[in-house]
Amino acid sequence: MMALPLFAQYDGPGFYRIKNKGEAGRYISIENDKVSEESKKISFSSGKSVSASVEALKTVRNKDYNPGTIIYVTGDTNGLTLEAQGMNTDKLLQKFGYSGYQLKANNRGELYTTYSGMQIDLIDFGYDYPIKKEAFCAVATLNFISTNAIKSYALWELKKIDNEDEFFGIYPSEDIKIGNKYYTTLFTTFAYQLPNGMKAYYIDQHNYNKSLPEPIAELKEITDGKIPAATPVIIECSSNNAANNKVTLLDSNLNSISGNELKGRVFCFIPTELEDQNMKNALAFNKNTMRVLGLVDIKRNDRGEIIDGKLALVDDANDNYQNSLALNKGYIPANKAYLPINSSDATATAKGIRLLLPDEYAIASSINQVMSEEHPAKDGIYTLTGMKIKEINSMSTENLPKGIYIIGGKKHIVK
Numbered sequence: 001m002m003a004l005p006l007f008a009q010y011d012g013p014g015f016y017r018i019k020n021k022g023e024a025g026r027y028i029s030i031e032n033d034k035v036s037e038e039s040k041k042i043s044f045s046s047g048k049s050v051s052a053s054v055e056a057l058k059t060v061r062n063k064d065y066n067p068g069t070i071i072y073v074t075g076d077t078n079g080l081t082l083e084a085q086g087m088n089t090d091k092l093l094q095k096f097g098y099s100g101y102q103l104k105a106n107n108r109g110e111l112y113t114t115y116s117g118m119q120i121d122l123i124d125f126g127y128d129y130p131i132k133k134e135a136f137c138a139v140a141t142l143n144f145i146s147t148n149a150i151k152s153y154a155l156w157e158l159k160k161i162d163n164e165d166e167f168f169g170i171y172p173s174e175d176i177k178i179g180n181k182y183y184t185t186l187f188t189t190f191a192y193q194l195p196n197g198m199k200a201y202y203i204d205q206h207n208y209n210k211s212l213p214e215p216i217a218e219l220k221e222i223t224d225g226k227i228p229a230a231t232p233v234i235i236e237c238s239s240n241n242a243a244n245n246k247v248t249l250l251d252s253n254l255n256s257i258s259g260n261e262l263k264g265r266v267f268c269f270i271p272t273e274l275e276d277q278n279m280k281n282a283l284a285f286n287k288n289t290m291r292v293l294g295l296v297d298i299k300r301n302d303r304g305e306i307i308d309g310k311l312a313l314v315d316d317a318n319d320n321y322q323n324s325l326a327l328n329k330g331y332i333p334a335n336k337a338y339l340p341i342n343s344s345d346a347t348a349t350a351k352g353i354r355l356l357l358p359d360e361y362a363i364a365s366s367i368n369q370v371m372s373e374e375h376p377a378k379d380g381i382y383t384l385t386g387m388k389i390k391e392i393n394s395m396s397t398e399n400l401p402k403g404i405y406i407i408g409g410k411k412h413i414v415k
Helices: 089-096 142-147 358-369
Strands: 014-020 027-030 051-060 071-076 079-084 111-115 118-124 135-141 156-160 176-178 181-186 191-193 199-207 216-221 233-237 246-250 263-265 290-300 306-314 336-340 353-356 381-383 388-390 403-407 410-414
Touching (some): 027 079, 176 306, 181 290, 199 358
Antiparallel strands (some): 111 118, 181 233, 181 336, 199 233, 381 388, 403 410
């Protein structure tokens, strides 16, 4: 079947996904900003049947929640630029040594450039992979494509993001659930708008004072639901299905958020033993200087499943935390957020940093302004302002509103 004209698929600058026309039907995802040293040594000037792998361009099938598949395309069919994750195809060509070259597009569906009078196509290099596996892109001469009978893998179609068939949805991969809400972190290089029913938070301030019952940090909501590009956030949603968590992509510039203590990570590229180790682009998790999203005060059912907990930023070694870092070989996952800490705070925060909304944070932080010695144990239960609310024969906190109290001369938080 003849490919649809690519020109008709390109509707001007905007967000697209780029799908391969080969049998596997994988999508381009920008997963790195490096080029293999071995690939740069391959010469196309001879006109022979040659190809070079472009590991930075990964071809994937799981695309709905992968920020790397959100490609911002600019230019026209005589000079297209594909950009995502802070990297674009112009820069990649320059890293190969082809300065000043751009991808072009023709009505057959080829994405290509010309070099020394030759056409060099972008192909899905996984033409002999099982359909369900991921692969890499490659640049290849026409002789290579014809010799290897992979013509369909050199054809592409641009699919504009429409929030229907093509969408970006948020997937709570950390599997952190409290009640009917799921929580995850996200860091993307594009801006987006959350739908009603979803919330985004950042960390505005923290208090690790030893006089507090536990270290705390303040969750500040982004009330308009508009997340600027390159903003690490904690997302709250009601589903663990990306299709139910669709967001609207924004190509307008939004003002950055000041005071956000979270940091984000774009790439987590870990080459295999057979690949160029110089391609590695990953941030190792360090429990002495980092905390990641998790739960504290966990409750489990008879089967050992988590049924409740309190949202926190935790040491990944915490036995009560089910985490996603193990899936990334101990590295911060791509497009996720973490909280950097000073190594001097590692011990104090080892059991987790409770995340509190502003009102809760203000109450909890004020506990170190009250000296417990002012309220002897015999006096019963007091508020922080010194008001006695229960007698000595009624020390139970049952039915007390949540807050901080002086009980038996010691500070206690009722949650």
